[in-house]
Amino acid sequence: MRRRRVAVLGATGMVGQSYLLKLEQHPWFEVVALAASPRSAGRRYLEAASWVQQEGIPAAFTGMELLPPSAAAIRASGAELVFSALPSEAARELESELATSGLKVVADTAAHRMDPEVPLVIPEVNGEAVSALSGPGYIVSSPNCSTIGLAMTLAPLQRHLGLSRVCVTTLQAVSGAGYRGVPSMAILDNVVPYIANEEEKIRRETHKILGADFEIYAQCTRVPVLAGHLETVFAELAAEVELPRLRELITDLPALGLPSSPERPLLLREETDRPQTRLDREAGGGMTTSLGRLRLEGRMLRYVLLSHNTVRGAAGNAILIAELLVSRGLA
Numbered sequence: 046m047r048r049r050r051v052a053v054l055g056a057t058g059m060v061g062q063s064y065l066l067k068l069e070q071h072p073w074f075e076v077v078a079l080a081a082s083p084r085s086a087g088r089r090y091l092e093a094a095s096w097v098q099q100e101g102i103p104a105a106f107t108g109m110e111l112l113p114p115s116a117a118a119i120r121a122s123g124a125e126l127v128f129s130a131l132p133s134e135a136a137r138e139l140e141s142e143l144a145t146s147g148l149k150v151v152a153d154t155a156a157h158r159m160d161p162e163v164p165l166v167i168p169e170v171n172g173e174a175v176s177a178l179s180g181p182g183y184i185v186s187s188p189n190c191s192t193i194g195l196a197m198t199l200a201p202l203q204r205h206l207g208l209s210r211v212c213v214t215t216l217q218a219v220s221g222a223g224y225r226g227v228p229s230m231a232i233l234d235n236v237v238p239y240i241a242n243e244e245e246k247i248r249r250e251t252h253k254i255l256g257a258d259f260e261i262y263a264q265c266t267r268v269p270v271l272a273g274h275l276e277t278v279f280a281e282l283a284a285e286v287e288l289p290r291l292r293e294l295i296t297d298l299p300a301l302g303l304p305s306s307p308e309r310p311l312l313l314r315e316e317t318d319r320p321q322t323r324l325d326r327e328a329g330g331g332m333t334t335s336l337g338r339l340r341l342e343g344r345m346l347r348y349v350l351l352s353h354n355t356v357r358g359a360a361g362n363a364i365l366i367a368e369l370l371v372s373r374g375l376a
């Protein structure tokens with residue numbers, strides 16, 4: 046297969062760094078351009094990025110010169126497909142301009158997620174949404190990081206049993222707020238019970254992904270962990286079910302067989318005290334959402350889930366979307 050030429054916008058950030066690790070040796074994609082803010086334009090990646098990953102910067106990228114966040118510069122690089130991990134305000138016009146000029150844009154930003162013509166996709170959950178795309182250029186959005194794990198675990202419940210109501214409390218990692226997101230004096234030895242706009246994003250994005258309108262009540266908190274969003278969920282089921290049957294159906298999402306799809310998109314942990322953030326966030330290379338602590342009383346189900354916010358919650362999900370597009374002849 047011909048490798049598609051791709052650009053990563055926001056390459057120096059938390060999500061951008063996840064992209065570089067996942068794209069370094071990707072069989073279908075070749076990175077031809079990296080872009081960040083105007084402050085970084087013209088600098089070498091090694092000098093501009095505040096790299097925080099345990100793995101070093103992939104050698105192929107250390108010397109690459111960062112482009113400015115301009116459509117002309119991205120187009121001139123020869124990129125066909127663009128991964129956008131910019132701040133949403135910086136992304137809105139640029140993503141539209143790139144799509145209008147014929148490029149395929151897969152966006153981690155919130156800028157266009159709720160646009161009616163933009164599919165909001167978790168490939169194993171609603172991959173068929175991409176079939177609505179037309180034209181040489183388009184935008185596909187990847188959902189918010191705390192929405193992805195939740196929607197993945199709700200999808201089998203909704204499909205097999207129906208859902209009446211969902212209450213979720215999130216315990217979200219600091220990397221979810223970006224490199225400069227949460228000052229250390231605000232988060233060390235602390236829990237912050239507020240993340241701007243997050244609760245509303247969870248509600249409306251989950252509805253869009255699942256094509257449903259059951260009640261969703263979210264409370265979002267920031268906790269002092271580096272990566273991995275843990276969420277505690279109360280889900281009121283629309284139909285009665287026995288626990289053994291529930292245990293079978295709750296992980297019922299397909300493995301897609303694409304380069305980045307995990308063997309098990311959902312993994313049910315048997316231990317009474319799992320999933321745990323530090324121990325389980327790398328499951329399936331960060332692409333598996335783990336769940337556990339299933340308890341069923343009548344139609345009220347309680348469980349805990351864990352999803353890696355910069356991998357499944359952003360770069361990994363977006364790369365999987367791009368693979369889906371290629372596999373369907375859409376990119």
Ligand SMILES: NC(=O)c1ccc[n+]([C@@H]2O[C@H](COP(=O)([O-])OP(=O)(O)OC[C@H]3O[C@@H](n4cnc5c(N)ncnc54)[C@H](OP(=O)(O)O)[C@@H]3O)[C@@H](O)[C@H]2O)c1
Nearest residue numbers: 055057058059060081082085130133135190221223224359
């Ligand atoms: N972090 C997550 O877990 C997560 C999950 C899902 C979605 N997202 C979304 O993904 C996007 C990136 O998040 P992040 O956590 O990676 O943020 P981040 O760590 O703050 O990185 C932001 C990136 O955007 C660049 N940038 C900043 N201001 C810019 C501007 N005015 N114009 C163009 N580029 C600019 C930065 O470049 P410089 O280095 O030059 O400043 C950097 O490369 C956001 O839209 C976020 O909502 C994040």
